[in-house]
Amino acid sequence: MKKIFALLLLGWFPLVVYAEQQVSYTVRATEIKQQPFSDAETVGMLLEKARVQVIQRQGGWVMIGSDQGDGWVKMLNLRSSSAKRGDSGLQSLFNLGRSGSSGITVATGVRGLSEADLQNAKPNPAELAKMQNYAADKNQAEKFARDGKLNAQVLDFIPANGN
Amino acid sequence: MYKLKLFFSGITLLLSGSALAFELDWQKALQVGGQTLQKVQQANRPVTEPQEIELGHGIAANLLGASPLLDNPGAQVYVNRVGRWLSLQTDRPDLPWQFGVLQSTDLNAFATPGGTIFITKGLLQRLTNESELAGVLAHEMVHVLSKHHLAALQKTARMNIASDLAGEVINDKGNPLLDKAVQAGTEVYARGLDKNDEFEADRKGIVIATRAGYDPYGLPAVLQMLDAANAQDSSLALMFKTHPAPRDRLNLLDKIMANNFDGYPAPDQTDKRYNSELAELK
Numbered sequence: 542m543k544k545i546f547a548l549l550l551l552g553w554f555p556l557v558v559y560a561e562q563q564v565s566y567t568v569r570a571t572e573i574k575q576q577p578f579s580d581a582e583t584v585g586m587l588l589e590k591a592r593v594q595v596i597q598r599q600g601g602w603v604m605i606g607s608d609q610g611d612g613w614v615k616m617l618n619l620r621s622s623s624a625k626r627g628d629s630g631l632q633s634l635f636n637l638g639r640s641g642s643s644g645i646t647v648a649t650g651v652r653g654l655s656e657a658d659l660q661n662a663k664p665n666p667a668e669l670a671k672m673q674n675y676a677a678d679k680n681q682a683e684k685f686a687r688d689g690k691l692n693a694q695v696l697d698f699i700p701a702n703g704n
Numbered sequence: 705m706y707k708l709k710l711f712f713s714g715i716t717l718l719l720s721g722s723a724l725a726f727e728l729d730w731q732k733a734l735q736v737g738g739q740t741l742q743k744v745q746q747a748n749r750p751v752t753e754p755q756e757i758e759l760g761h762g763i764a765a766n767l768l769g770a771s772p773l774l775d776n777p778g779a780q781v782y783v784n785r786v787g788r789w790l791s792l793q794t795d796r797p798d799l800p801w802q803f804g805v806l807q808s809t810d811l812n813a814f815a816t817p818g819g820t821i822f823i824t825k826g827l828l829q830r831l832t833n834e835s836e837l838a839g840v841l842a843h844e845m846v847h848v849l850s851k852h853h854l855a856a857l858q859k860t861a862r863m864n865i866a867s868d869l870a871g872e873v874i875n876d877k878g879n880p881l882l883d884k885a886v887q888a889g890t891e892v893y894a895r896g897l898d899k900n901d902e903f904e905a906d907r908k909g910i911v912i913a914t915r916a917g918y919d920p921y922g923l924p925a926v927l928q929m930l931d932a933a934n935a936q937d938s939s940l941a942l943m944f945k946t947h948p949a950p951r952d953r954l955n956l957l958d959k960i961m962a963n964n965f966d967g968y969p970a971p972d973q974t975d976k977r978y979n980s981e982l983a984e985l986k
Contacts, residue, residue: 557832557925563932568958579963600969601921601961616921617958620951621932653771654810654824654942659894664765664886668772672764672820675780676802682788689834690971691917693793698911699960701904 557598565605565619567591573612577602585610593619751854757800757818762886763853764804764820767893771808774825779805782981786834787821787841793915796849803841811930812943814893815844817853826939829985830929834974838916839923843909850908852901856892857885896946903948903956910957910965918974920965927954 573585577599586609587593593605593614602613677685686693751759773780780803787803799819809826816822821844823837831837847853906923914920931950933940947953979986 598925600919654808654812656894656942658770659890662766662770665769666765668768669765672773672802672804675784677784677788682785682792685785686789689974694915696911696915698908
């Protein structure tokens with residue numbers, strides 16, 4: 542664990558630290574890197590379907606702890622569980638922390654977006670008018686981008702079949 | 705409608721006064737490449753942009769009837785700025801883009817034709833930074849850019865509504881054709897879009913978010929969160945019903961992103977303001 546905190550200090554991208562540790566599995570053999578980029582030193586190797594604990598995310602990389610070592614792996618080499626959706630008691634166990642704090646106990650009155658709710662919805666033009674008041678114009682959007690140091694990038698769409 | 709009626713009465717005249725052979729020829733002439741008469745009509749009568757916007761506003765009013773806006777002007781203004789900045793990276797920057805946070809605790813997001821986008825409070829609360837928000841909004845915006853809901857409307861049994869609408873000038877609020885289209889359009893949200901439309905929205909959404917200067921992995925991170933969420937949770941019911949499994953969406957992004965999206969970190973400032981602007985929601 543000490544090693545993990547040392548790695549934390551190396552981060553130079555904005556970090557996302559997860560409130561609960563997530564269990565994930567590799568979908569392919571995956572190198573564990575000392576730092577979150579491809580040409581960083583490889584400090585370990587995970588086989589396919591290896592179990593890892595996800596600690597935080599930085600861009601396309603996540604910091605993990607595992608029996609094979611701690612470090613950074615590509616986020617898209619991981620999926621949250623190896624089980625099929627909906628058929629695993631284990632999966633809900635893993636997600637107890639996340640789902641336990643949300644949804645189920647919330648009063649159904651404020652949901653309003655079930656299939657039936659949508660089919661029976663009556664228009665609410667007053668809310669639509671209110672919404673239009675919050676809209677931003679181009680100048681406000683550009684100022685917002687400048688304030689956030691966001692720079693527009695030139696990038697083409699990717700074809701459906703990848704490169 | 706006037707033109708449409710003329711068209712039909714012309715056909716009726718032709719049919720009633722013609723021999724069988726002529727009728728067959730007529731059918732053949734219209735079945736270009738297996739297309740039906742209806743489809744040919746639609747191809748010739750695209751829904752205009754003002755009609756698209758009007759239809760979208762009607763559907764948006766219905767969605768707001770199902771769940772009103774979250775009473776948090778700061779969050780509403782903030783989400784609008786993120787969304788409007790994203791819109792400037794698209795080929796339809798001049799649509800009347802508007803964004804709303806719905807009060808609903810469900811996890812979901814919606815787009816209506818013409819540029820109205822919704823995200824639920826439930827989903828917004830699960831996001832962790834501005835890049836993830838941008839990823840979700842950009843995904844929805846692709847549905848508008850590619851007119852996925854208009855296509856879905858035209859594909860259903862009610863497909864003639866869109867073409868009927870195309871023959872109408874929509875300006876009076878009591879237009880029954882518009883009401884029908886809005887109703888049919890709203891039902892598309894209960895049923896969901898074609899799964900390829902969802903994949904397209906993911907694939908293009910990450911590019912729009914990246915163009916705007918955000919971390920391209922915002923949307924994949926949201927999909928990871930959804931993949932980890934409990935599939936039995938009722939707050940996810942409609943979203944899971946109307947979208948491909950998060951895992952399948954991740955597999956697609958995994959395939960196309962490769963190493964092409966490394967090196968686009970989002971500025972720290974965006975994370976800071978995300979946390980301050982949405983502090984009340986967390």
